[in-house]
Amino acid sequence: MAKLYYDHDADLSMLKGKKIAVMGYGSQGHAQAQNLKDSGLDVVVGLRKGSKSWDQALADGLEVTTVAEAAAQADVIQILVPDEVQGTVYQQEIAENLKEGDILVFSHGFNIVYSQIVPPENIDVILVAPKSPGHLLRRMYQQGMGVPGLLAVHQDYSGKAKDYALAYAKGIGCTRAGVIETTFKEETETDLFGEQTVLCGGVSHLIMAGFETLVEAGYQPEIAYFECLHELKLIVDLMYEGGISMMRYSVSDTAQWGDMTVGPRIINEATKQEMKKVLAEIQSGKFAKEWILENRAGRPMFNSLAKKGKEHPIEKVGAELRKMMPWLQK
Numbered sequence: 001m002a003k004l005y006y007d008h009d010a011d012l013s014m015l016k017g018k019k020i021a022v023m024g025y026g027s028q029g030h031a032q033a034q035n036l037k038d039s040g041l042d043v044v045v046g047l048r049k050g051s052k053s054w055d056q057a058l059a060d061g062l063e064v065t066t067v068a069e070a071a072a073q074a075d076v077i078q079i080l081v082p083d084e085v086q087g088t089v090y091q092q093e094i095a096e097n098l099k100e101g102d103i104l105v106f107s108h109g110f111n112i113v114y115s116q117i118v119p120p121e122n123i124d125v126i127l128v129a130p131k132s133p134g135h136l137l138r139r140m141y142q143q144g145m146g147v148p149g150l151l152a153v154h155q156d157y158s159g160k161a162k163d164y165a166l167a168y169a170k171g172i173g174c175t176r177a178g179v180i181e182t183t184f185k186e187e188t189e190t191d192l193f194g195e196q197t198v199l200c201g202g203v204s205h206l207i208m209a210g211f212e213t214l215v216e217a218g219y220q221p222e223i224a225y226f227e228c229l230h231e232l233k234l235i236v237d238l239m240y241e242g243g244i245s246m247m248r249y250s251v252s253d254t255a256q257w258g259d260m261t262v263g264p265r266i267i268n269e270a271t272k273q274e275m276k277k278v279l280a281e282i283q284s285g286k287f288a289k290e291w292i293l294e295n296r297a298g299r300p301m302f303n304s305l306a307k308k309g310k311e312h313p314i315e316k317v318g319a320e321l322r323k324m325m326p327w328l329q330k
């Protein structure tokens with residue numbers, strides 16, 4: 001059984017008197033910086049001068065400076081720029097500004113696990129990873145609640161690295177819900193596996209295949225969109241609240257029978273064998289190597305696949321149909 005930590009296990013005062021630099025003000029950066037500040041901690045945001053994020057962080061009432069300056073000022077440095085730029089940002093702006101006893105924080109272990117960042121031995125290196133997109137992390141904190149998270153220790157120079165990780169998790173609100181102890185390796189490999197095979201890659205391709213099958217058989221694209229994409233949220237919401245059993249309880253018996261008998265023909269032993277291959281490529285570093293090289297080459301494949309995805313008929317019909325639901329437009 002996983003070890004869980006809550007508010008009463010964490011001592012926020014360990015971070016009092018320390019300056020926390022949050023590098024990046026995107027999905028996680030904006031949420032973590034504001035939650036830490038609202039928890040009474042001393043936060044500075046590190047960004048590129050003149051960027052949109054810089055203006056936004058200032059507008060949200062945060063202190064903002066360059067990444068290098070924030071790193072120089074800080075005792076705790078949380079790297080929340082995109083994974084693929086973290087190595088360069090660390091080497092060019094953070095490394096030379098680290099001092100003995102600093103605490104380096106990540107919300108995803110990719111750059112440590114695949115050795116794109118190799119920190120000096122005289123600092124703590126920890127992971128605090130909310131298991132949620134940043135906007136939900138912020139919203140739940142503001143409502144007095146929190147989202148679950150993970151914590152891990154890569155380097156314990158101070159002998160108190162885990163306590164610092166717990167304090168940080170409390171600062172962003174995660175210990176309100178509960179934090180599970182893991183390792184950088186487990187967090188990184190499971191996160192990559194989940195997003196590739198189920199959450200992002202699996203679901204998006206399942207949706208497109210279902211949509212294409214209906215449209216190619218002559219059904220209206222609008223009907224195919226509602227059936228294969230729109231209604232997915234309603235089904236996922238039920239699973240989110242009460243697991244697969246609650247979803248099956250809520251849908252019709254006809255749907256449940258189809259789920260249980262036809263589902264295994266779609267996601268079958270061959271799918272699971274391919275999942276095992278994907279996991280092996282994550283574990284061996286093959287996936288990481290390809291993604292790092294793709295970025296070094298200027299992302300030719302990423303850009304071409306993203307363009308192709310945006311041009312898929314489901315995106316065109318979806319853009320029109322979502323106008324029927326103005327509450328989605330904000």
Ligand SMILES: NC(=O)C1=CN([C@@H]2O[C@H](COP(=O)(O)OP(=O)(O)OC[C@H]3O[C@@H](n4cnc5c(N)ncnc54)[C@H](OP(=O)(O)O)[C@@H]3O)[C@@H](O)[C@H]2O)C=CC1
Nearest residue numbers: 024025026027028048051052053080081107108132133134
């Ligand atoms: N998205 C999520 O909800 C989750 C993310 N994570 C992890 O959190 C980390 C951050 O991810 P996420 O929040 O999605 O990242 P985002 O893509 O949302 O971060 C973008 C931010 O990084 C800034 N940035 C980009 N490049 C640079 C640079 N060279 N120098 C300075 N600032 C830069 C951008 O500023 P600018 O305006 O200048 O472009 C912007 O503020 C990753 O490790 C990710 O794996 C973990 C759990 C969930």
Ligand SMILES: CC[C@](O)(C(C)=O)C(=O)O
Nearest residue numbers: 131132133191195199200
């Ligand atoms: C599911 C995608 C994710 O892993 C996340 C929001 O947790 C990510 O890398 O953005």
Ligand SMILES: [Mg+2]
Nearest residue numbers: 131191194195
């Ligand atoms: Mg994730």
Ligand SMILES: [Mg+2]
Nearest residue numbers: 108191192195
């Ligand atoms: Mg991820």
